[in-house]
Amino acid sequence: MESTTPEGFRDFLGPRPERELLLLAAIELYREGKLSLGKAAEFASLSVREFLYELRKRDVPINYTKEEAEADIRTIEGLG
Incomplete structure (x- = not known):
């Protein structure tokens, strides 16, 4: 059984859990349409290009209308 202690969560989130949590929050807010691409990247402290890479890596579609x-x-x- 996996650990549910804070240490176990830190292991799951990697060496920089605060950064990963910000990125996950930014991705979800972007996915829900609550943040634009640029604002979500800013929220995650990434460039737009880096944020796009993270979206692609996680199979998150880009919100881009006709x-x-x-x-x-x-x-x-x-x-x-």
């Missing part, structure tokens, strides 16, 4: 994609395309076209 409207957001179209707005990004318009922005990119305006740069050219």
